[in-house]
Amino acid sequence: MESTEIESLKQHMKLATIQQVRQLFPPMKRNLTDNQFGLMRIVEIKYKSAVDIEQVINEILKNEAIEYAEPSYNNRYHYAGDVSSAVTNTVATHPVNDPGFVKGWQSYLEQVHAPEAWGLPLKSTGAVTPVIIAVIDSGLDFDHEDLAGNIYYNEADPVDGIDNDEDGYIDNYRGWDFADNDHDPRIVKGEYNHGTHVSGLASAVMNNEKGIASIANNYAKLLILKGYYYEAIKYAADHGANIINCSWGSTFFSAYNQEVVNYAINQGCLIVASAGNEAQENNATFYPAAYPNVFAVSSVDPSDKKSDFSNYGRYVSISAPGNNIYSTGYGNGYSLMYGTSTSSPLVASAAALVKAHFPLLTMLEVGNRLKHYADPIDNLNPMHKGQLGAGRLNVYRALTEEGAPNVFVESNSPVLPGALLAISASLIEEDATYYWETPDGLTKTTKVPYLERSQI
Numbered sequence: 480m481e482s483t484e485i486e487s488l489k490q491h492m493k494l495a496t497i498q499q500v501r502q503l504f505p506p507m508k509r510n511l512t513d514n515q516f517g518l519m520r521i522v523e524i525k526y527k528s529a530v531d532i533e534q535v536i537n538e539i540l541k542n543e544a545i546e547y548a549e550p551s552y553n554n555r556y557h558y559a560g561d562v563s564s565a566v567t568n569t570v571a572t573h574p575v576n577d578p579g580f581v582k583g584w585q586s587y588l589e590q591v592h593a594p595e596a597w598g599l600p601l602k603s604t605g606a607v608t609p610v611i612i613a614v615i616d617s618g619l620d621f622d623h624e625d626l627a628g629n630i631y632y633n634e635a636d637p638v639d640g641i642d643n644d645e646d647g648y649i650d651n652y653r654g655w656d657f658a659d660n661d662h663d664p665r666i667v668k669g670e671y672n673h674g675t676h677v678s679g680l681a682s683a684v685m686n687n688e689k690g691i692a693s694i695a696n697n698y699a700k701l702l703i704l705k706g707y708y709y710e711a712i713k714y715a716a717d718h719g720a721n722i723i724n725c726s727w728g729s730t731f732f733s734a735y736n737q738e739v740v741n742y743a744i745n746q747g748c749l750i751v752a753s754a755g756n757e758a759q760e761n762n763a764t765f766y767p768a769a770y771p772n773v774f775a776v777s778s779v780d781p782s783d784k785k786s787d788f789s790n791y792g793r794y795v796s797i798s799a800p801g802n803n804i805y806s807t808g809y810g811n812g813y814s815l816m817y818g819t820s821t822s823s824p825l826v827a828s829a830a831a832l833v834k835a836h837f838p839l840l841t842m843l844e845v846g847n848r849l850k851h852y853a854d855p856i857d858n859l860n861p862m863h864k865g866q867l868g869a870g871r872l873n874v875y876r877a878l879t880e881e882g883a884p885n886v887f888v889e890s891n892s893p894v895l896p897g898a899l900l901a902i903s904a905s906l907i908e909e910d911a912t913y914y915w916e917t918p919d920g921l922t923k924t925t926k927v928p929y930l931e932r933s934q935i
């Protein structure tokens with residue numbers, strides 16, 4: 480939306496309740512992405528809370544220039560609670576020297592077969608580009624002994640009061656705080672610990688004789704974005720994130736939020752999101768997890784049964800451990816938590832490890848690989864067949880097995896009879912033959928030759 484259009488919008492709205500109209504994604508001095516997929520047309524309107532929001536929305540919709548108007552929903556984190564019971568101190572032997580792992584407090588890593596995966600050499604012999612996981616959460620203890628080494632810093636904009644990289648964010652060296660709209664996403668003592676716990680699961684420093692081990696095995700850097708906001712998803716997509724972890728959400732569908740999610744996915748990001756912890760109440764559908772193409776994560780217990788608290792549904796992509804998960808906390812601390820909030824960053828971390836091993840895969844293909852090689856758990860969960868995604872994460876299989884079909888149906892809506900359907904396939908090793916069945920029972924086949932990627 481042009482500034483003149485915003486002015487005209489303000490004039491059209493005669494409601495005395497309107498306080499501020501702000502374009503959410505104005506054009507940047509440095510055009511990070513040529514195509515913002517229309518996000519520039521979105522504005523945020525603030526109004527006095529004494530008036531009913533439906534009345535305000537109806538007034539706004541009288542303007543024919545408005546496509547849609549909706550409330551701005553609050554999001555909440557998906558951590559179900561601290562675990563107060565002491566952990567069992569069983570000593571394991573393993574080349575990994577992180578004490579949390581050695582003492583057996585991270586059995587969830589064995590459950591997803593991370594230790595076998597760590598021993599695999601990278602196929603590529605060249606320099607490895609770190610995989611960037613954006614952690615959109617409550618902020619981070621940047622000085623934590625087991626996290627400091629794996630934080631991503633934007634060297635193009637040091638903290639000097641100037642927007643050196645001209646991206647519209649002054650001094651976004653450490654990331655950004657979307658709650659306070661400033662350059663400091665650090666957590667301070669007394670603030671909620673959620674983001675520090677999630678970040679350790681995504682990429683705590685491995686093999687440093689401190690704290691915990693992490694699936695990503697030091698291949699992932701953490702881009703820290705504070706506050707549970709969809710604007711942070713846009714920021715992550717514009718600032719090089721491969722993976723975006725959202726251990727939060729709300730039950731409200733929003734057209735605006737869906738647009739931001741689509742934007743990030745179109746930029747090549749894998750959005751990994753917790754399915755939520757309301758299963759014992761109403762098993763609400765949670766967003767962003769339930770938006771199409773978001774990698775939604777449910778929680779399972781150590782025996783691969785659905786965690787009591789975990790939401791479930793057809794929109795879930797995969798399941799990962801979420802009970803008694805030991806990770807980093809404020810002030811060089813460590814704590815146990817449970818919730819789908821802990822399951823999601825484990826999957827994000829696994830996605831980073833797969834991307835490090837297969838740098839040519841798109842993040843969509845990485846997600847597909849994780850799903851295809853998940854261990855089936857439907858038989859263990861007869862009440863939730865098809866509602867816990869493809870199964871429980873198995874990162875070792877995702878790295879070692881071949882033959883995962885990377886086939887994507889490119890349609891955002893149900894395909895009607897007679898409609899043309901685009902199917903894209905990427906073959907990693909060899910020629911392939913695809914079989915599929917149409918609803919009238921006909922079996923179709925097609926052969927697709929393998930091409931070197933340079934030819935594609």
Ligand SMILES: [Ca+2]
Pocket residue numbers: 636642643644645646647648649650651
């Ligand atoms: Ca900047």
Ligand SMILES: [Ca+2]
Pocket residue numbers: 636637638639640641642643649650651
């Ligand atoms: Ca600066």
Ligand SMILES: [Ca+2]
Pocket residue numbers: 577625683684685686687688689690691692
């Ligand atoms: Ca460590």
